[in-house]
Amino acid sequence: MSVYVFLTDGLLIDTGAQILLEELIPFYESADFDSVALTHHHEDHTGCCLDTGT
Structure with missing residues (x-):
């Protein structure tokens, strides 16, 4: 499965699949975002929405 999470200008676009949370934690911890947009x-x-505090 391919999953894409984008960060641009303080906007996180999609949060990724829950099963990938352990792999995404370092990205979330170092990322500087204040808004989240979910494409669908x-x-x-x-x-990972709830786990990122969104």
């Missing part, structure tokens, strides 16, 4: 409701796009 599928789990591979929204799965």
Whole structure:
């Protein structure tokens, strides 16, 4: 499965799949964002929403 998470100008676009949380934590900890946009409701796009504090 390919999952893309984008960060641009303080905007996190999608949060990635829950199963990838351990791999994404270093990215989230170093990222500087204050807004999140979800492209659609599928789990591979929204799965880490609660874990990122969004």
